Amino acid sequence: MNSILEFSINELQREVKKGNLTYQAILGLIVKRIETEEKGVNGYISLFLAEAEEKARIADQKRDFSHPLFGIPIAIKDNIAVKDKLLTCGSKILSNFISPYDATVVEKLKEAGCIILGKTNLDEFAMGSSNETSNFGPVRNPLDRERVPGGSSGGSAAVVRYGGAVAALGSDTGGSIRQPAAFCGLYGLKPTYGRVSRFGLVAFASSLDTIGPIGKNTEDCAILLQTIAGYDPKDSTSVNLPVDQYHPLRGDIKNLKIGVSEEFLPESLDEGMKEIIEEAIRELGKEVKCIKKVALPHLPYSVASYYLIAMAEASSNLARYDGIRYGFKVPGEELSLLYEKTRGEGFGEEVKRRIMLGTFGLSKGYYEEYYGIGVKVRGLIKEDFLSAFREVDVIIGPTYPTPAFKLGEIQDPLKMYLSDIFTTPVNLAGLPAISIPAKRKINNLPVGLQIIGKPFSEKTILEVAYAYEKL
Amino acid sequence: MNETDIEKLARLAYLYLPSDEREKLKPSLKKIIEYFKTIRHLREKTLPDRLPEITCPRRQEEEKIHQEIKIASQYLKSLPNYRKDYFQVPKIRE
Numbered sequence: 304m305n306s307i308l309e310f311s312i313n314e315l316q317r318e319v320k321k322g323n324l325t326y327q328a329i330l331g332l333i334v335k336r337i338e339t340e341e342k343g344v345n346g347y348i349s350l351f352l353a354e355a356e357e358k359a360r361i362a363d364q365k366r367d368f369s370h371p372l373f374g375i376p377i378a379i380k381d382n383i384a385v386k387d388k389l390l391t392c393g394s395k396i397l398s399n400f401i402s403p404y405d406a407t408v409v410e411k412l413k414e415a416g417c418i419i420l421g422k423t424n425l426d427e428f429a430m431g432s433s434n435e436t437s438n439f440g441p442v443r444n445p446l447d448r449e450r451v452p453g454g455s456s457g458g459s460a461a462v463v464r465y466g467g468a469v470a471a472l473g474s475d476t477g478g479s480i481r482q483p484a485a486f487c488g489l490y491g492l493k494p495t496y497g498r499v500s501r502f503g504l505v506a507f508a509s510s511l512d513t514i515g516p517i518g519k520n521t522e523d524c525a526i527l528l529q530t531i532a533g534y535d536p537k538d539s540t541s542v543n544l545p546v547d548q549y550h551p552l553r554g555d556i557k558n559l560k561i562g563v564s565e566e567f568l569p570e571s572l573d574e575g576m577k578e579i580i581e582e583a584i585r586e587l588g589k590e591v592k593c594i595k596k597v598a599l600p601h602l603p604y605s606v607a608s609y610y611l612i613a614m615a616e617a618s619s620n621l622a623r624y625d626g627i628r629y630g631f632k633v634p635g636e637e638l639s640l641l642y643e644k645t646r647g648e649g650f651g652e653e654v655k656r657r658i659m660l661g662t663f664g665l666s667k668g669y670y671e672e673y674y675g676i677g678v679k680v681r682g683l684i685k686e687d688f689l690s691a692f693r694e695v696d697v698i699i700g701p702t703y704p705t706p707a708f709k710l711g712e713i714q715d716p717l718k719m720y721l722s723d724i725f726t727t728p729v730n731l732a733g734l735p736a737i738s739i740p741a742k743r744k745i746n747n748l749p750v751g752l753q754i755i756g757k758p759f760s761e762k763t764i765l766e767v768a769y770a771y772e773k774l
Numbered sequence: 775m776n777e778t779d780i781e782k783l784a785r786l787a788y789l790y791l792p793s794d795e796r797e798k799l800k801p802s803l804k805k806i807i808e809y810f811k812t813i814r815h816l817r818e819k820t821l822p823d824r825l826p827e828i829t830c831p832r833r834q835e836e837e838k839i840h841q842e843i844k845i846a847s848q849y850l851k852s853l854p855n856y857r858k859d860y861f862q863v864p865k866i867r868e
Contacts, residue, residue, distance in 0.1 A: 604812075604813045604816065607809060607810055607812055607813040608813060610806070610810070611810055611813075618787060622788075625788070639788070640790075642788040643784075643788050643789060643790035644790045646787075646788055646789050646790065647789050647790030647791060647792075648790070650789070652795075652798070652799070655789055655791070655795075655799070656799055656802060656803065656806075658787045658789060659780070659783050659784065659787055659789070659799065659803060660803065660806060660807070662783050662786050662787040663783055663803075663807065664810070666783075666786065672814060673810055673814075676813055676814055676816065676817055676821065677810075677813065679816075679821045679822060680813055680816060680821070682822065683816075683820065683821070683822075715802070715805075716802050716806065717802065717805050717806050717809055720806070
């Protein structure tokens with residue numbers, strides 16, 4: 304890969320300013336990578352190359368350096384609305400749906416002058432941890448094409464990894480930004496629930512869904528987050544709090560306290576993984592005020608609580624895909640058959656499984672025993688975190704129990720769900736977290752280090768990530 | 775979870791599932807529901823009686839929404855088959 308494609312957003316802008324690069328040249332290099340890599344990786348569902356070239360040409364004329372994203376090609380996960388473009392969610396049921404409006408995050412990126420390059424592949428309706436459930440075929444990890452890129456924002460991570468975009472937006476409901484970032488050796492940030500508007504994000508589990516950046520370094524994530532964060536009256540869950548200045552980053556973390564919890568480093572965790580994470584914590588420990596043990600006793604119940612809630616919300620959110628409103632339709636002799644056949648043919652296996660389980664958890668006689676308990680456990684998990692954060696500023700652990708696994712390696716859906724043990728509690732508690740590559744790898748595969756912060760402390764987790772990146 | 779339960783769930787979820795698909799889904803549904811039961815033992819031990827406060831701080835616009843709901847309920851009252859805060863529509867499935 305051309306080394307220019309390894310440049311950070313600021314480095315690219317610096318070279319353009321100096322006259323060593325043009326926005327058209329940057330785009331040209333990216334398009335070349337897409338031509339050589341995309342067929343084998345399958346990271347994009349749609350590409351807008353002609354429009355992108357026109358925008359790059361105009362950007363070179365304007366040379367407006369007032370925003371760091373001006374003229375920078377960015378990819379968008381295909382569950383986020385871009386006006387007049389396909390919005391498939393990786394599903395057959397939305398395979399011909401064109402969005403009539405921009406998501407707020409896309410509007411903000413466009414206002415900043417960045418170039419929307421295309422829509423990236425994902426697990427169908429963002430339901431998956433491997434990107435194998437897309438109706439448009441699986442995505443392969445550019446670092447090893449026999450392996451998955453992670454999910455559900457696997458397309459976003461894969462294209463950034465191979466140089467098919469400078470950075471990307473993903474969505475994170477139970478780890479879908481952080482885990483693909485970990486598998487592809489990238490940086491992925493899940494913001495606090497309410498920090499970034501979700502207007503225009505196709506709903507999966509509304510009390511958990513967030514939008515965030517995936518980039519090649521901490522600063523790129525900070526720049527993207529700065530651009531998309533903030534209150535939005537169009538999203539009733541967005542919070543009207545001032546947005547911190549996330550960049551430039553200094554990496555000054557000497558007054559911070561790091562929390563370490565044995566629930567994030569359980570005995571069952573692979574020894575190699577444990578060593579790498581502990582080593583990273585030790586290294587960071589030299590830079591901070593202190594390292595302190597904290598307890599998160601209900602963390603082992605996160606996966607059950609998360610899936611009960613996420614599936615229940617999904618079964619409700621996906622009720623709108625009925626063959627009447629969103630394009631794909633299978634005719635039926637009567638209305639109920641039209642619904643059933645459209646949904647039966649339009650949704651893939653994993654989505655159907657989750658709708659069925661969500662319906663089960665909400666049905667009469669089971670509601671209190673399943674969904675009700677799931678919600679109460681969620682409260683305990685949140686209380687655990689808030690009590691830990693009275694003593695420390697960040698909590699550090701692994702993003703995922705393993706590095707990227709092989710395509711088809713995990714056939715048991717429950718086994719796949721159980722591996723989300725370190726990412727789902729963060730969504731349940733609505734906290735911000737970033738996954739960054741650890742310094743060491745396992746069998747040459749990247750390992751994700753997760754830094755979790757207090758609500759709305761994105762600046763703190765970015766500073767810790769930056770400090771580690773610069774070590 | 776038996777065949778009838780799966781059929782019933784599929785009907786509730788408006789999903790047409792041919793028998794081969796039902797067969798394919800059955801073991802995983804069973805296994806996952808068994809797994810969900812693992813948190814039920816917390817019920818007796820530590821779970822609070824009331825639901826936790828997860829929602830974001832209440833926003834000013836909510837007042838406006840409540841007013842709109844009030845107006846909507848006035849309209850509802852003028853509809854046939856009106857019940858408390860909704861109105862009944864003809865059954866689409868027996």
